[in-house]
Amino acid sequence: MLHQIPVALVLYGLGGWSWVVWGVLVRVAACFTMHWYIAHVAHTDGPQDWSVDDAAIQGYNAPWLAIPTVGESWHSNHHAFPASARHGLYKGQIDIGYNFIQLLALLGLAKNIKLPENLPSREGLTAESARAKEAARNF
Incomplete structure (x- = not known):
């Protein structure tokens, strides 16, 4: 996940910590959650x-x-x-x-x-x- 560091640095420069939280932490969490969810749903029925x-x-x-x-x-x-x-x-x-x-x-x-x-x-x-x-x- 080191590739998130340059993204976080750019977002921090543009908008501070709130941009880092939404642009990295929330985005990655949402993507992982959706990946796990589709893995469950699409292998069930x-x-x-x-x-x-x-x-x-x-x-x-x-x-x-x-x-x-x-x-x-x-x-x-x-x-x-x-x-x-x-x-x-x-x-x-x-x-x-x-x-x-x-x-x-x-x-x-x-x-x-x-x-x-x-x-x-x-x-x-x-x-x-x-x-x-x-x-x-x-x-």
């Missing part, structure tokens, strides 16, 4: 587009958490294609994290972005929904 044979834990989608988790809530898709930069695979699946990666690519700061369509096929992957079965033809 919900809609599922994909299942992975012999996986100890399956991933489920939590659409209502798409915005605060920046797209990580499309966890069924993430379990199906863990190396993919895009988690929101279908129309209406908000994936702000992937949108940011697209911006980085546009600026020339990201290359060789991994997506389901350019990843090697995966054994033991079962399409569970109609849209996943349709997409499986392209992946």
